[in-house]
Amino acid sequence: GNIDLDVVKSARSWSEGIKRYSEQKKKPLFDVTPMPEMVTTYQKSREDAAVNPILQKFNDPVYEHRLQSLETNHLSKTLNHAWDKQLMREQHFDVITQIPKRGHIHEVPYVQRLKPPSLITATRNEGYDLLSTLGHDQHHWAPPDRRPPRISTPVKKQQMLTAVNKPRGYDIISNRFHEDHGPQSKWESENIRQTTVEKFWDNRDFNPITCSYYDAEKEDFYNTRLKELLLLQGSNAIDRLPPTLAKSESLMYNICTGVVKDPVRLERKIEQERAALEAKAIRIRAEEMMRVRGDVRAAAAAERKDARVSHARYTSVTDRGFHILSNQSFDQA
Incomplete structure (x- = not known):
């Protein structure tokens, strides 16, 4: 080496x-192959933001410097223009100290001129005299023919009717309705009678003295129903047994000979067992569908995991430095 x-x-x-x-x-x-630079979402978002909201400046220093230079050069011109507009639209003197405001050289000095009193300047805005509380059409310094006209009374706005200020439809002195006294009195009497009847029957359903209902129809229905229950008294004895004994199959048929004793209750029990089996079958089918769906999702997740791009897989190849088949270095390929 x-x-x-x-x-x-x-x-x-x-x-x-x-x-x-x-x-x-x-x-x-x-030479080690350099790892590619990872571009994050944060870097892209910083490129998209042209202005820093906290510093109130542009991120581009060249553009920020150009903008500051432009503002500095036009600052004096903007202030002079604003001062000219202020002198043109406002008073030319200070309203407190009465000192004239200093303007530019080309400005013409302002001279205050007093106007003679007139009907407009000498009349107050209240519309009446403060001492006599009379209108200007009656109490005014000007002659009667030159006084301001009387201010018309504004139309009173209609008040919105509510449950509090709504006018009453009944006169408490004459005890009569303002409109349709006869029909309204009849309707009110009928309404009071109906309310009284309902309150009476609310707590007077059964007479404890005669041991009967006040309503004849209800009493007849009770007697008819009582006769029906008396006819079924023997068959209802099973309902008074303990639940385990009442639902046993030995009371429905003979387990030795197979003779049916109570076909109605036996048919009801068979129907309940069939409904339970159907409900259980539905639940089993739903569980099977959920299991198959979970297996499909697990297989898809495993396949996506194997096909996902991995940076470690890239580095494991490049860090070796040479191709495993041709034994050639990557930097000489």
Whole structure:
């Protein structure tokens, strides 16, 4: 290789020679292929942002310097133009100190001129005299024929009706409705009667003295239903047994001879078992579909993992330094 064995002899000391010899052994025999630079999303986003929102400056220093120079050159011109507009649109003197504002040389000095009193300047904006509280059409310094006209009373806005300020439809003094007293009185009496009847029947359903219902139809239905239950009293005895004994098959048919004792309950039990098997079959099919779907997803995830681009796979090839088939170095290919 390129290892010089005389570095130990030519060195000024033994330790320096050993250090140089170690550095020669660590030096690679060929040029390592540089790793490609990774471009991140952050770098691209910094290129897209032209202005720094925190510093309020452009990221390009050349453009920022050009803009600052442009603002500095036009600052005096902009201030002079703004001062001219202020003198043109505002008062030419300070309203507190009454001192004229200093303008430019070409500005014509402003001289304040007092106007004679008129109907407009001598009349206050209140529309009435503050002492007599009379309108200017009645109390005014000008002659009657030159006084300001009377200000018309504005039309009163219609108030929005609510449950509080809504006008009442009933007169509490005469005890009569303002409109349609007869029909409204009849409707109110009928409504009160219906409410009273409903309140009466709410807590008066059964008479404890006669042991019967107040409603004749309800009493007849109860008696009819009682007769039906008396006819079925023997068959209902099974319902009073414990649940385990009542649902046993020995009460439905003879387990030795196979003779059916209660066909109705036996048919009901068979139907319940069939429905349970159908529900279980549906659940089993759903679980099988979920299992197959999970296997497909797991296989797809494994395939994507094997086909995913890996930087370690690239470095494992380039770090070797030569092609495994042709034994040729990468930098000489």
